[in-house]
Amino acid sequence: MDTPLSAPGCPPAVAGWVAPPLSLYLHLPFCQVRCAYCDFNTYAGLNDLIPAYAAALEQEIRAVGQAAGAKLPVHTIFFGGGTPSLVPLEHYSALFAALRQSFDLTPGCEITLEANPGTVDAVYLAGLRALGVNRLSFGVQSAHPAELKLLDRLHTFEDVLNAVAWARAAGFDATAYGLNLDLIFGLPHQTLADWQSTLRRVLALRPEHLSLYALSLENGTPLRAWVYQGLLPLPDPDLAADMYHFAAEALAQAGYAQYEISNWARSDGHSPGYFQCRHNLQYWRNWPYLGLGAGAHGCAAGWRYSNVLAPAAYINRLAGGEVRPYPFSAVAVERHAQTHAEAMNETMLLGLRLTAEGVREADFAARYGLNLRAAFGRQLRRLMALGLLAWDSEGARLTPGGRLLGNRAFQEFV
Ligand SMILES: C[S@@+](CC[C@H](N)C(=O)[O-])C[C@H]1O[C@@H](n2cnc3c(N)ncnc32)[C@H](O)[C@@H]1O
Numbered sequence: 447m448d449t450p451l452s453a454p455g456c457p458p459a460v461a462g463w464v465a466p467p468l469s470l471y472l473h474l475p476f477c478q479v480r481c482a483y484c485d486f487n488t489y490a491g492l493n494d495l496i497p498a499y500a501a502a503l504e505q506e507i508r509a510v511g512q513a514a515g516a517k518l519p520v521h522t523i524f525f526g527g528g529t530p531s532l533v534p535l536e537h538y539s540a541l542f543a544a545l546r547q548s549f550d551l552t553p554g555c556e557i558t559l560e561a562n563p564g565t566v567d568a569v570y571l572a573g574l575r576a577l578g579v580n581r582l583s584f585g586v587q588s589a590h591p592a593e594l595k596l597l598d599r600l601h602t603f604e605d606v607l608n609a610v611a612w613a614r615a616a617g618f619d620a621t622a623y624g625l626n627l628d629l630i631f632g633l634p635h636q637t638l639a640d641w642q643s644t645l646r647r648v649l650a651l652r653p654e655h656l657s658l659y660a661l662s663l664e665n666g667t668p669l670r671a672w673v674y675q676g677l678l679p680l681p682d683p684d685l686a687a688d689m690y691h692f693a694a695e696a697l698a699q700a701g702y703a704q705y706e707i708s709n710w711a712r713s714d715g716h717s718p719g720y721f722q723c724r725h726n727l728q729y730w731r732n733w734p735y736l737g738l739g740a741g742a743h744g745c746a747a748g749w750r751y752s753n754v755l756a757p758a759a760y761i762n763r764l765a766g767g768e769v770r771p772y773p774f775s776a777v778a779v780e781r782h783a784q785t786h787a788e789a790m791n792e793t794m795l796l797g798l799r800l801t802a803e804g805v806r807e808a809d810f811a812a813r814y815g816l817n818l819r820a821a822f823g824r825q826l827r828r829l830m831a832l833g834l835l836a837w838d839s840e841g842a843r844l845t846p847g848g849r850l851l852g853n854r855a856f857q858e859f860v
Pocket residue numbers: 483484485486526527528529530560561562563584585586587628629630659660661662663664
């Protein structure tokens with residue numbers, strides 16, 4: 447912790463700004479194997495800990511709810527991982543009871559669960575839907591066996607087809623918040639034609655939402671080691687840019703609107719934006735969320751904080767039953783009181799990821815008591831001169847060219 451526990455936490459907004467309802471992120475750090483590219487806080491071989499971990503997570507939910515002193519309204523919940531779909535239904539039943547007793551889940555609360563194809567069946571998905579999960583996110587990554595093997599994925603594309611069919615049958619469709627599918631492009635050996643055929647096969651499934659991530663060679667991952675040992679070719683950034691442009695066009699033609707650098711959503715039959723991920727919008731709008739579970743990050747009541755990483759340490763610390771002042775629980779190990787200036791910078795950094803909405807002038811001024819010109823006029827003019835940014839009376843957003851060079855734009859606000 448970099449500030450004493452008694453520090454008050456500084457509200458990163460002007461008096462009178464009414465914060466939106468909360469979001470909750472719950473981390474389930476268990477996987478069957480660690481994929482070659484992944485550096486998330488997740489562990490293979492620890493599945494024996496799942497029952498004790500689920501009980502600890504339930505305890506953390508109740509402790510933070512109690513610390514809040516009232517049932518706070520919550521409008522999105524995200525079970526992320528790791529592989530949340532490795533956790534048996536009985537544990538979700540207990541977690542939902544704790545969530546409903548500790549927080550006020552608003553009508554229409556979006557509740558997403560990340561699932562790996564190959565770990566689910568029809569009964570499990572119907573059980574999740576019955577408990578209240580109303581959005582599923584499947585990690586598909588690729589439709590090609592060789593690419594799935596390279597990434598150490600345990601499933602086939604046929605597993606994806608089954609998982610999607612079972613999810614649709616269970617009611618994860620347009621009557622709820624539908625399905626998201628994750629893909630990764632820019633893989634070693636991947637050609638543009640390979641990527642095009644993955645996209646074709648995935649678009650045929652008509653998911654409501656798609657997340658397309660450029661491969662990032664993360665420190666400490668086997669994939670990065672193989673590339674730097676010369677065992678695999680370094681992915682070509684120009685080819686990855688071509689893949690991104692192809693995808694943007696193909697998705698637009700298929701009726702998907704891009705709303706974030708890596709995210710697209712359909713809206714047919716609903717208001718525009720209906721199938722955008724409300725939970726992730728909360729992050730990009732720099733709105734408050736609680737992080738629950740091992741290694742989870744939170745941002746609420748003027749604090750950014752994170753929990754202890756290791757599942758066993760997480761379980762042990764919660765066993766003591768300690769209740770700390772909101773928004774913390776016994777497992778918070780790092781925290782930082784945000785200043786007004788930091789919060790403004792973060793609002794730019796995160797909000798510029800939103801390709802259509804960007805950072806809205808009216809929202810920014812209502813929150814910080816300053817317009818964009820007064821807060822960041824110099825930086826915004828510089829980015830406009832570089833062709834990376836569009837800025838008008840509505841607000842500021844990246845240009846299509848700026849979306850691939852987002853990191854250059856974000857440097858202005860670090
Ligand atoms: C929390 S992860 C995984 C969720 C789930 N366990 C799965 O693998 O299906 C969410 C997504 O991040 C993406 N991802 C993870 N590591 C990545 C990396 N190094 N580069 C690009 N995308 C990555 C993958 O598409 C993955 O599905």
